[in-house]
Amino acid sequence: xxxxxxxxxxxxxxxxxxxxxxxxxxxxxxxxxxxxxxxxxxxxxxxxxxxxxxxxxxxxxxxxxxxxxxxxxxxxxxxxxxxxxxxxxxxxxxxxxxxxxxxx
Amino acid sequence: xxxxxxxxxxxxxxxxxxxxxxxxxxxxxxxxxxxxxxxxxxxxxxxxxxxxxxxxxxxxxxxxxxxxxxxxxxxxxxxxxxxxxxxxxxxxxxxxxxxxxxxxxxxxxxxxxxxxxxxxxxxxxxxxxxxxxxxxxxxxxxxxxxxxxxxxxxxxxxxxxxxxxxxxxxxxxxxxxxxxxxxxxxxxxxxxxxxxxxxxxxxxxxxxxxxxxxxxxxxxxxxxxxxxxxxxxxxxxxxxxxxxxxxxxxxxxxxxxxxxxxxxxxxxxxxxxxxxxxxxxxxxxxxxxxxxxxxxxxxxxxxxxxxxxxxxxxxxxxxxxxxxxxxxxxxxxxxxxxxxxxxxxxxxxxxxxxxxxxxxxxxxxxxxxxxxxxxxxxxxxxxxxxxxxxxxxxxxxxxxx
Numbered sequence: 001x002x003x004x005x006x007x008x009x010x011x012x013x014x015x016x017x018x019x020x021x022x023x024x025x026x027x028x029x030x031x032x033x034x035x036x037x038x039x040x041x042x043x044x045x046x047x048x049x050x051x052x053x054x055x056x057x058x059x060x061x062x063x064x065x066x067x068x069x070x071x072x073x074x075x076x077x078x079x080x081x082x083x084x085x086x087x088x089x090x091x092x093x094x095x096x097x098x099x100x101x102x103x104x
Numbered sequence: 105x106x107x108x109x110x111x112x113x114x115x116x117x118x119x120x121x122x123x124x125x126x127x128x129x130x131x132x133x134x135x136x137x138x139x140x141x142x143x144x145x146x147x148x149x150x151x152x153x154x155x156x157x158x159x160x161x162x163x164x165x166x167x168x169x170x171x172x173x174x175x176x177x178x179x180x181x182x183x184x185x186x187x188x189x190x191x192x193x194x195x196x197x198x199x200x201x202x203x204x205x206x207x208x209x210x211x212x213x214x215x216x217x218x219x220x221x222x223x224x225x226x227x228x229x230x231x232x233x234x235x236x237x238x239x240x241x242x243x244x245x246x247x248x249x250x251x252x253x254x255x256x257x258x259x260x261x262x263x264x265x266x267x268x269x270x271x272x273x274x275x276x277x278x279x280x281x282x283x284x285x286x287x288x289x290x291x292x293x294x295x296x297x298x299x300x301x302x303x304x305x306x307x308x309x310x311x312x313x314x315x316x317x318x319x320x321x322x323x324x325x326x327x328x329x330x331x332x333x334x335x336x337x338x339x340x341x342x343x344x345x346x347x348x349x350x351x352x353x354x355x356x357x358x359x360x361x362x363x364x365x366x367x368x369x370x371x372x373x374x375x376x377x378x379x380x381x382x383x384x385x386x387x388x389x390x391x392x393x394x395x396x397x398x399x400x401x402x403x404x405x406x407x408x409x410x411x412x413x414x415x416x417x418x419x420x421x422x423x424x425x426x427x428x429x430x431x432x433x434x435x436x437x438x439x440x441x442x443x444x445x446x447x448x449x450x451x452x453x454x455x456x457x458x459x460x461x462x463x464x465x466x467x468x469x470x471x472x473x474x475x476x477x478x479x480x481x482x483x484x485x486x487x488x489x490x491x492x493x494x495x496x497x498x499x500x501x502x503x504x505x
Contacts, residue, residue, distance in 0.1 A: 020148065020322060020326075022192060023191040023322075024148035024191050025191065026148065026158060026161060026191070027145050027146075027158060029155060029157075029158040031157070048289060049187060049289040049290070050157065050159055050187050051158050051160075053155070053156050053158065053162070054156070054162065057157065057247050057248050058246065058247070059238075059244075059245075059248045060243060061245070065245060069245070076294070076357045076361075077293045078288075078290050078292040078293050080290075100242065102242075
């Protein structure tokens with residue numbers, strides 16, 4: 001009886017302590033990608049690790065910026081973009097659809 | 105059925121935080137983008153906020169919130185670096201490890217933190233170094249924040265110093281590295297680790313478990329986060345679970361490359377001539393934001409209008425906030441609150457006046473700190489590649505009817 005009571009009290013204190021009982025669920029938000037050459041490949045390579053919102057909310061950027069971002073993802077964050085062809089596809093898609101028209 | 109409705113909604117929402125438009129000339133800093141709407145999808149423990157990403161969560165507080173000295177937890181901005189965030193933390197088993205160059209490696213539970221150390225409370229502003237980045241032209245790299253990547257809360261926890269003392273730092277320890285529970289998708293990716301030089305350790309740096317009298321919200325780092333008053337939020341590690349003392353500075357991307365500005369007098373550079381020598385962003389510069397009215401508000405001619413906002417700096421304290429309603433020619437002092445929350449907190453301000461003419465009216469605010477530093481006009485702020493440390497004089501435009 002006493003044991004039971006202690007257990008109940010323990011459980012109660014846990015619930016009171018944590019505001020979210022049993023954890024949280026982060027909602028899925030769709031950030032649609034612009035249609036364009038390379039969209040399929042880019043979706044696979046970028047969105048595996050983070051939302052498209054993270055990419056698109058960098059603003060419209062130069063080709064150099066997007067190239068450096070992709071290289072950072074590969075070198076620093078170990079993104080599995082292996083070939084030069086894949087790098088070009090992603091950079092070109094980003095620049096054509098989220099570019100500011102400037103190469104530098 | 106419900107699910108489908110949700111996705112339909114989500115698509116509409118996604119556009120809301122899309123790339124903003126600006127008509128400013130290239131190269132001249134303007135005011136940050138100010139017309140973004142909150143999402144209609146709320147994140148856990150939050151009200152709907154301006155939503156830039158769900159993975160990792162990137163949420164901005166709307167301007168209207170900056171009328172009060174404390175930012176409510178459910179309106180507080182959110183910025184994570186890594187997309188894999190634990191969705192459940194058991195407060196009864198959670199511990200933080202202190203290791204590296206210490207006499208005794210220890211693990212401290214939440215309960216021990218709350219019972220075996222001196223409990224301290226302080227109020228401090230948490231602001232992303234890239235807050236208001238949209239002011240910079242050309243577009244600087246990073247999330248295109250408006251004015252709301254900031255908030256002010258009353259934090260409760262224990263001094264970092266006391267916890268380190270319990271483990272006993274070895275003489276040769278010079279750097280303290282902090283790591284949280286968020287992870288990248290690939291295990292090869294380095295964690296978001298930040299470091300503090302021991303010379304910068306002080307009594308105000310705390311491991312906080314409470315925010316505005318409640319447990320930290322998950323998205324603000326439940327159950328424990330680092331609070332470093334006066335400096336930008338890049339080192340305020342969330343869900344902090346590991347502290348390592350080292351002799352040498354570790355080689356870390358997030359220390360060597362990210363959150364740095366040109367190490368020159370103007371802290372500025374140009375896109376075609378980036379400065380090689382850089383320094384960390386660190387201390388926050390003086391800033392103020394008008395929370396009411398906002399651009400697009402309609403106010404009655406000759407009515408009693410009370411402008412409200414908040415001002416802060418890196419801990420020297422706010423000396424005055426001034427308001428201009430003539431484009432920045434004449435400035436009049438706003439009333440400041442009593443400042444009882446301390447020098448690291450927002451000072452809420454008010455300014456009452458009667459608009460005299462109908463039509464568009466621009467209201468500006470400018471803060472000056474105790475050091476005499478004042479906010480520059482937006483156009484006088486020079487560019488840096490990361491779009492950091494914007495603190496231009498704030499401005500909103502209302503319609504007097």
